[in-house]
Amino acid sequence: MPTSPLLPAGLVSVLLLAAAPALAQTANAPEKPASEAPMHERAVPLSKGEIQLSFAPVVKRAAPSVVNVYASHVEKRSARSNAMEEFMRRFFGEDRPGRGPSGMPGERAQRSLGSGVIVDASGLVITNNHVIENMNEVKVALADKREFEAQIVLRDPRTDLAVLKIKSPADVAPMPIGDSDHIEVGDFVMAIGNPFGVGQTVTQGIVSALARTQVGSSDYQFFIQTDAAINPGNSGGALVDLRGRLVGVNTAIYSQSGGSHGIGFAIPASMIRAVVETAKSGGSVVRRPWLGARVQSVTADIAESVGLDRPTGVLVASMQAKSPAEEAGLKRGDVILTVDDQSVADPDAFGYRYALKGITGTANLGILRGSKRQTIQVKLGPAPETRPRDVLKVRSRTPFAGATLVNTSPAVGEELQADLPDEGVAVTAVEEGSLANRAGFRKGDVILAINGMPVPSTKDLERLTQRSLGLWEVSINRGGEVLTSVFGG
Template structure:
């Protein structure tokens, strides 16, 4: 449902600034003439910028109809998980000698956030960090009804998750709008449940678009707004004046945790793609694969390439036989636009790619050796690799208690490993609690590169070495792009 609502802030920006000395003269000039001056680039007269409202109707303008239409689809999300409590005397030889090893009962850990119903059958979008590690997720509607839910999809790199509730359909829905149509200065409302005090609405404007590296997650294409966003607003709706959800609120930029006028939201166009993936039955959001890595164009690189300013995504590596190679993309090329939309940096390219469907064709505008050219590229599914088998490592090695698999572009995407275009190494998928691997600090998403001087290329190779009777272990793992070397006697 699209609402056509006249809101007070539209007039207050240019018209309702104070009392005028001659109201009759202002009314004769009229609002249309003043706005015409602005559109022509002229400067409005003092009479046009300072006047009283035309009448009682203007004074009574309100956001209330817009809030009434959207707020029923904004819900509270309660997530809880059982956390094992460690005794403060655990590991103390004296205590354990007299009292034994005492296991404390698990403690319930809960988190609170917001969500938005985007489908009448009960699909809800929220933030990943709201439901992270949750054993149980409950949803409370604005009318007081509560529902259990199940997690359908979660994506840590985007900080998005899709959950579903079952109940009396159809549920109220907030439609997803077109975030690409936003402009800086557009009016927006933020609706959520800050601090757990109940549903709250705040207003503001779009402060900036395509904000990157705000420390929220790996995603680098945020809408910035000055609408107050506080803890608990996470997962709530950023709403346009048409009544569309154009973003999912995700973070505030504040050391104190309180709103300071800088908030961020994930654009609705990427949210729509994630919801469609959940509808299709996928438990993770699969991005199109291009078979290339990109980096920023610095001022020095731009000067060397003869560019007027640093912009675009510089092609760093191109995988053989991948979509990029087949399209003719080469290392050193600069991607300037995709499907007509300007590409300012690699994160913008990643955003544009993620909003496209797998199997579709896209048009890239590329600067290659000083000449602009246009390429057609097919957005393919990430390759699975030689084997998708998952193996559990047993025994007494430092890797005992891990579930591992061969690293492939598809698995790297699923684990949120950025820049992994090749299938080298073995990735750790899970680490059992209390296992030797957990005690030695191994973590999911670690990539095992080498053990005892032998390169690890398959899970079978890692299992073979892990089952040996060695007491000394030398291994190299990659974590968050950094290589870490360990030497253990075990």
């Protein structure tokens, strides 16, 4: 979940702004009233009557597809905890937070409120992953007040998207997914969701910017920015174009106060479509293509040296052996400018475009090698799991207690967005407040050695940590830098 000044939530605004002047009109042609222009043309309103036109027909088409999502995590408590809860209630008169849905003190619950969008007649609903993160019970309320239990069929933290499936759906209204690559800055959009839990709300604004990358709510930074306000409860709601199509899922705001300042962000429909297609095919994990190359931004100096008039594209900094990049003939120092004729200005744009290509077929990369432009064809496929992960959750009293560790492989490296060695142990999670957390271990760290002994696998690490030691000297690789620390036993 993004931290301030970026906060998760959903979109809302009543700001009405005019779109850019219609490009279809020539300098000498008579101006055509906006009401007579074809739907695909863009035109400014030319009269008071046109300004008073209503968005109601679009809302009537789109609103039935937007739902409220109520998620909770309920866990049973021990008899001792149950007795303490009852003691606090009787003697302090408190209805303690954390009671379960039944109100019984033997249950403890966390709750989350958000929005979602029905995207398939089978009852599939797209929402934000942070709305249902760590939750095990989900309910969906439709615009007509019907409520259904829902199953979480797919979580994709890397995009902050999740897919739910309504149990026993009947007469649901799916919203068509639009093409976010064809929206433009200045286009009108509407946000539909459930801000602050007040009920379904429709607001409207314009697309303020495209391809925003410094949002921080997912691994794929390529957001639609809008002046429609995002507020708590709108997360997972719909950003809709004037044809009633889903062009984005509302996700985050830029805020220093927790309220809206008219700078909101939505995940584009192109990424939504990829996640929904995975769920429709029965997949529970979104698999993305592996290039096997590390890329970085093109600086002004690099751009000048290769003959570019401005810094754009991505520089190939390194490649993994036997990767699709190496097999396609990509070389260190190449500048990738396009993915299937779509321009990529920076690493975030490249990661987004390449992730959308799927794991079958090929992709054409337009590159600049030296001063010569050429196209190379890369075979698409998922990163290979070259050896079993052998997941190890450390519970023994060692500096690693509270960490989840796995054997390295290209697949693990792709998930962690890190260059990992062929042999080694990677940290994939660290529990808050654990010994590993206090020791400073981070997700993506690779354990190289313990007291001078190499650690090629989780089984080796488990063996080395079974005995109590006075001191632990641990060497790790963090982003290419080797760090060594000593911990007391």
